[in-house]
Amino acid sequence: MGRFLPLSTPLYLVLSYLSYLASVNAQPSPEVQRRISAAIAAAGNATEIDYTGFVNPFIGTDNFGDVCPGASVPFGMAKFSTDLTGYAPAGYVTDPTQKIRGLSPLHDSGTGSSLGSYGNFEIMPLLCPDGFQTCTTRLADHASPGYFAQTMDNEIKMEATSTRRAGLERFTFPAGSKPYFVLDLANDLPASFAGGAMDIDPQAGRITIGGSWSPSFGPTSFHYQAFACYDLLSNGNGTQKLDEFGMWTGDAYGLDQKALGVTHLNLSVNLIGGTPYESGALFSFEDNTDTVVIRVGVSFVSADQACANAESEVGDATFEEIVARSKALWQDKLRRIEIDVPNTPPNVTEMLYSSLYRSFLTPNNATGEMQGAFANTTSPYFDSLYCSWDTVSDPSSTASKMLTSNKFRTFYPLMALHSPTDFAEIVENYIDGWRKTGWLPECRSNNLPGWTQGGSNGDNIVAHFAITYHNEAAQLGVDINELYSAAKTDAELNPPEWNIHGRQVNVYKQYGYVPFAVFDPSSTGRQTREASRTLEYAFNDFAVRQVALLLNNTADVETYTNRSFSYRNVWDPNVRSDGFKGFAEKRFPNGTFVELDPTDCSPQDTNTSRACSLQANNENGFFESSSWEYSFFAPHDTAHLIELMGGKDTFVKRIDHFFEAGYFQAGNEPSFQTSVGYQYANRPTKSVDRVRDVVFTNFDITPAGLPGNDDQAAMATLLIFHLLGLYPVPSTSQLLILSPFTPKYTIHNTFLNTSTTVTVHNFDQRSVQQTIPRNAAAYVQNVTVNGVPTASRCHFDFYDTFRLGGEIEITLTSEKDEVDDCAGSVPESLSTGGFASVR
Numbered sequence: 023m024g025r026f027l028p029l030s031t032p033l034y035l036v037l038s039y040l041s042y043l044a045s046v047n048a049q050p051s052p053e054v055q056r057r058i059s060a061a062i063a064a065a066g067n068a069t070e071i072d073y074t075g076f077v078n079p080f081i082g083t084d085n086f087g088d089v090c091p092g093a094s095v096p097f098g099m100a101k102f103s104t105d106l107t108g109y110a111p112a113g114y115v116t117d118p119t120q121k122i123r124g125l126s127p128l129h130d131s132g133t134g135s136s137l138g139s140y141g142n143f144e145i146m147p148l149l150c151p152d153g154f155q156t157c158t159t160r161l162a163d164h165a166s167p168g169y170f171a172q173t174m175d176n177e178i179k180m181e182a183t184s185t186r187r188a189g190l191e192r193f194t195f196p197a198g199s200k201p202y203f204v205l206d207l208a209n210d211l212p213a214s215f216a217g218g219a220m221d222i223d224p225q226a227g228r229i230t231i232g233g234s235w236s237p238s239f240g241p242t243s244f245h246y247q248a249f250a251c252y253d254l255l256s257n258g259n260g261t262q263k264l265d266e267f268g269m270w271t272g273d274a275y276g277l278d279q280k281a282l283g284v285t286h287l288n289l290s291v292n293l294i295g296g297t298p299y300e301s302g303a304l305f306s307f308e309d310n311t312d313t314v315v316i317r318v319g320v321s322f323v324s325a326d327q328a329c330a331n332a333e334s335e336v337g338d339a340t341f342e343e344i345v346a347r348s349k350a351l352w353q354d355k356l357r358r359i360e361i362d363v364p365n366t367p368p369n370v371t372e373m374l375y376s377s378l379y380r381s382f383l384t385p386n387n388a389t390g391e392m393q394g395a396f397a398n399t400t401s402p403y404f405d406s407l408y409c410s411w412d413t414v415s416d417p418s419s420t421a422s423k424m425l426t427s428n429k430f431r432t433f434y435p436l437m438a439l440h441s442p443t444d445f446a447e448i449v450e451n452y453i454d455g456w457r458k459t460g461w462l463p464e465c466r467s468n469n470l471p472g473w474t475q476g477g478s479n480g481d482n483i484v485a486h487f488a489i490t491y492h493n494e495a496a497q498l499g500v501d502i503n504e505l506y507s508a509a510k511t512d513a514e515l516n517p518p519e520w521n522i523h524g525r526q527v528n529v530y531k532q533y534g535y536v537p538f539a540v541f542d543p544s545s546t547g548r549q550t551r552e553a554s555r556t557l558e559y560a561f562n563d564f565a566v567r568q569v570a571l572l573l574n575n576t577a578d579v580e581t582y583t584n585r586s587f588s589y590r591n592v593w594d595p596n597v598r599s600d601g602f603k604g605f606a607e608k609r610f611p612n613g614t615f616v617e618l619d620p621t622d623c624s625p626q627d628t629n630t631s632r633a634c635s636l637q638a639n640n641e642n643g644f645f646e647s648s649s650w651e652y653s654f655f656a657p658h659d660t661a662h663l664i665e666l667m668g669g670k671d672t673f674v675k676r677i678d679h680f681f682e683a684g685y686f687q688a689g690n691e692p693s694f695q696t697s698v699g700y701q702y703a704n705r706p707t708k709s710v711d712r713v714r715d716v717v718f719t720n721f722d723i724t725p726a727g728l729p730g731n732d733d734q735a736a737m738a739t740l741l742i743f744h745l746l747g748l749y750p751v752p753s754t755s756q757l758l759i760l761s762p763f764t765p766k767y768t769i770h771n772t773f774l775n776t777s778t779t780v781t782v783h784n785f786d787q788r789s790v791q792q793t794i795p796r797n798a799a800a801y802v803q804n805v806t807v808n809g810v811p812t813a814s815r816c817h818f819d820f821y822d823t824f825r826l827g828g829e830i831e832i833t834l835t836s837e838k839d840e841v842d843d844c845a846g847s848v849p850e851s852l853s854t855g856g857f858a859s860v861r
């Protein structure tokens with residue numbers, strides 16, 4: 023693995039000594055897949071399809087996918103999952119060798135940080151007839167939207183369901199056993215406790231907890247606060263009676279004290295570091311019940327608010343009622359994309375809806391739960407915006423995958439197709455970040471600013487919203503002028519410390535690129551990644567240019583159009599690799615390039631000691647990527663990139679070689695658009711072939727079915743676009759046309775009240791495999807939108823299609839050679855007159 027992010031404080035794998043760890047065979051029950059397959063098979067006959075039945079929450083819980091399969095509502099702040107030992111950043115991981123630590127209400131999904139994110143307030147049911155030991159082996163992990171269950175080897179079953187900020191936990195004990203529980207005060211997954219308190223009110227049957235912890239990905243000197251409220255008496259209806267209760271503390275070196283009857287703990291941070299102080303509550307129920315239901319509320323404001331959240335969101339509802347409510351919320355989201363299930367390969371249906379599910383799992387809606395600078399905001403508030411980073415993908419490869427700046431690529435563009443209301447709330451929250459902190463948030467995790475890896479990619483996210491919904495922005499609660507001010511601040515104003523937001527724009531503006539080894543008199547940040555930061559800053563500038571164009575600000579359009587060409591300033595025409603000439607490289611202030619091997623930090627790099635991430639000794643010039651991979655990055659100006667690379671034929675050969683030589687990393691965001699790059703060279707059938715190969719080589723319906731970290735559904739949304747035969751150009755309204763994996767789908771836009779149905783003529787299920795058979799129709803022959811043929815078969819515009827609603831017809835053919843051109847324009851590029859106006 024060797025590419026862990028540099029954290030200023032070492033983290034310790036602290037949990038192995040916890041005495042109450044229990045064995046569990048952590049893998050999904052075969053019943054999960056049986057249920058999904060049956061639901062897909064039955065869909066043809068259903069009058070109203072239950073899309074939640076197609077979701078497999080366990081996809082991405084192995085192979086470092088870091089997906090949280092826990093119970094959550096759409097954008098839920100609460101995500102109830104078990105926490106396992108070992109590397110399990112989302113709490114759960116499919117790995118039969120791990121032990122279980124407990125069930126807890128706060129998690130993130132698809133963020134592979136150090137040791138994880140959240141995991142605070144764990145509860146663990148115990149059998150204690152003669153200690154905390156484990157018994158027979160048995161497996162049965164279940165999850166569906168809104169529901170999570172895991173059964174331990176000792177036969178205690180844990181189930182959870184949730185609302186936005188609360189949930190119910192149900193524990194079923196073996197008949198005749200006495201239910202014991204231990205509730206943890208201090209631990210979160212990264213073991214970052216910075217002090218907190220816990221109180222038991224035995225009469226009310228209520229335990230309140232609150233404390234401070236460090237973020238999973240950001241300065242560990244920053245702390246966030248979190249609170250929980252556990253109601254133990256099943257709403258006081260008399261079925262559950264508390265028996266013993268008290269507090270405990272322990273460590274690995276002999277401290278193991280249980281204090282019966284004690285109801286208050288208040289512990290400060292352990293300044294000497296090392297193994298943190300373990301402590302919490304221990305309680306039991308009178309043994310007249312095998313099933314214990316516990317209501318849990320969480321808050322980022324106070325323990326009282328955590329209790330109030332449980333009261334208002336769960337109240338007296340039963341476990342089944344909360345499951346049903348959550349399922350209804352999921353159905354409302356998932357039916358925004360409908361497909362022809364009976365005529366779609368079942369794996370495609372399962373991948374599509376599981377991906378769509380994950381695309382609504384984050385960011386976490388913490389509206390009403392603000393702290394710090396956001397304490398009194400009246401704007402919507404979302405936690406875990408992240409930069410969508412991770413630390414490892416394939417530990418056998420020398421380069422780990424990109425952490426940052428991917429949600430602008432596919433995540434928000436997908437949201438723009440169906441859910442502008444949700445998108446608008448998140449965009450308003452981004453703008454509010456600028457209002458409260460001075461810059462757009464870049465990598466918010468655990469309510470705190472996290473490390474920036476690329477540029478200020480929030481610019482591209484808000485620009486995508488502005489470009490696609492400026493007509494409705496005011497109605498959706500977004501002020502486009504403020505949006506522009508926010509993005510422009512990122513482009514013009516250097517924060518004194520640019521590790522957590524903003525950009526090092528002073529030197530970038532001065533030199534036209536971010537120079538390596540530059541004297542910067544006024545700002546601080548990790549002085550690495552100069553080539554990739556330049557490429558990212560240039561695309562950020564394109565985002566600002568797009569909004570300037572929208573606002574008819576011609577002077578700014580000129581400035582930022584010019585600046586968006588800065589990617590050219592790190593183009594070293596003399597570097598050669600594998601017979602190809604011209605690569606991006608970092609550059610000294612005097613203009614001299616630092617000529618490094620473009621394969622460094624690629625999956626083919628055999629040097630395992632090379633730093634490729636945020637480490638101070640990352641000498642490569644790129645963040646978690648090779649120059650081979652990053653040199654394809656100029657999504658707004660690919661036409662010129664093609665010229666730099668030596669023309670269309672060479673460009674096509676170069677993409678081919680990129681894949682054949684193994685420089686492509688399916689799980690790494692800079693690689694996302696390369697498989698569709700052939701469109702720009704007027705060779706669309708090659709994109710179709712490549713996308714089939716990428717999908718079937720890297721994605722499937724198993725827990726290991728993602729090529730590494732989901733990056734908060736960046737992978738999920740890339741897969742959805744691939745399956746729908748589309749690819750978005752971020753910060754524009756352009757969509758590339760590829761070949762759908764389903765014969766018919768409809769996207770409902772819940773705000774515009776439009777529905778757009780894509781019908782694929784000559785669809786051949788046999789084409790839905792890694793290599794398209796010679797005689798299977800899969801290549802786009804022509805496209806009509808509401809009866810009118812499109813001007814190109816390589817691209818169309820959101821304003822003419824999914825915004826408008828209606829019928830899109832795509833005719834496929836097996837005659838590949840006859841249709842291997844755009845029959846019209848290639849997708850747009852700035853330098854060839856593209857993106858000249860906004861819609």
Ligand SMILES: *[C@@H]1O[C@H](CO)[C@@H](O)[C@H](O)[C@H]1NC(C)=O
Nearest residue numbers: 060062063064065066067068
């Ligand atoms: C669908 O309905 C048809 C006709 O009633 C029946 O033959 C078939 O078995 C049903 N299929 C499923 C999967 O229920």
Ligand SMILES: *[C@@H]1O[C@H](CO)[C@@H](O)[C@H](O)[C@H]1NC(C)=O
Nearest residue numbers: 218219220232287288289290
């Ligand atoms: C815990 O103790 C600190 C002082 O050590 C005090 O400031 C804080 O208010 C106490 N918290 C609770 C919840 O008792």
Ligand SMILES: *[C@@H]1O[C@H](CO)[C@@H](O)[C@H](O)[C@H]1NC(C)=O
Nearest residue numbers: 256257259261315339340341
């Ligand atoms: C008490 O509450 C629990 C959990 O909600 C429920 O299962 C049980 O049926 C309730 N009992 C009565 C008597 O209402």
Ligand SMILES: *[C@@H]1O[C@H](CO)[C@@H](O)[C@H](O)[C@H]1NC(C)=O
Nearest residue numbers: 393394395396397398399458
């Ligand atoms: C929020 O409001 C409270 C009460 O008026 C005030 O004490 C606090 O300073 C405010 N916080 C922020 C970040 O504005």
Ligand SMILES: *[C@@H]1O[C@H](CO)[C@@H](O)[C@H](O)[C@H]1NC(C)=O
Nearest residue numbers: 096097387389402443444447
């Ligand atoms: C977030 O929660 C608030 C408060 O419940 C709600 O009004 C808003 O619609 C939610 N946003 C999303 C995107 O779910």
Ligand SMILES: *[C@@H]1O[C@H](CO)[C@@H](O)[C@H](O)[C@H]1NC(C)=O
Nearest residue numbers: 492502570571572573574575
């Ligand atoms: C920009 O100019 C166009 C064309 O003149 C006009 O339709 C549009 O309303 C203007 N937009 C703004 C924000 O002024």
Ligand SMILES: *[C@@H]1O[C@H](CO)[C@@H](O)[C@H](O)[C@H]1NC(C)=O
Nearest residue numbers: 580581583584585587588590
């Ligand atoms: C951008 O502006 C600079 C300074 O005015 C100019 O020298 C340069 O040629 C411009 N670049 C492009 C690509 O237009």
Ligand SMILES: *[C@@H]1O[C@H](CO)[C@@H](O)[C@H](O)[C@H]1NC(C)=O
Nearest residue numbers: 539609610611612613614615
């Ligand atoms: C530019 O600066 C670098 C680093 O100081 C130096 O090695 C190189 O020789 C310089 N190039 C020129 C042309 O002066």
Ligand SMILES: *[C@@H]1O[C@H](CO)[C@@H](O)[C@H](O)[C@H]1NC(C)=O
Nearest residue numbers: 629630631632633639641642
């Ligand atoms: C591996 O990379 C490191 C850092 O770039 C470098 O110092 C070292 O010489 C390289 N090792 C080999 C064998 O190339």
Ligand SMILES: *[C@@H]1O[C@H](CO)[C@@H](O)[C@H](O)[C@H]1NC(C)=O
Nearest residue numbers: 367368369721722723724727
């Ligand atoms: C569906 O996915 C499973 C699991 O990856 C795989 O074994 C099976 O071959 C796939 N089926 C098809 C038809 O692709």
Ligand SMILES: *[C@@H]1O[C@H](CO)[C@@H](O)[C@H](O)[C@H]1NC(C)=O
Nearest residue numbers: 494497771772773774775776
């Ligand atoms: C969409 O339909 C809803 C419900 O009928 C209506 O309130 C809303 O105004 C419509 N939205 C638009 C943009 O027409």
Ligand SMILES: *[C@@H]1O[C@H](CO)[C@@H](O)[C@H](O)[C@H]1NC(C)=O
Nearest residue numbers: 803804805806810811833835
């Ligand atoms: C699309 O191609 C099909 C098959 O060749 C043809 O029948 C149809 O007329 C074409 N449609 C348009 C709009 O060109």
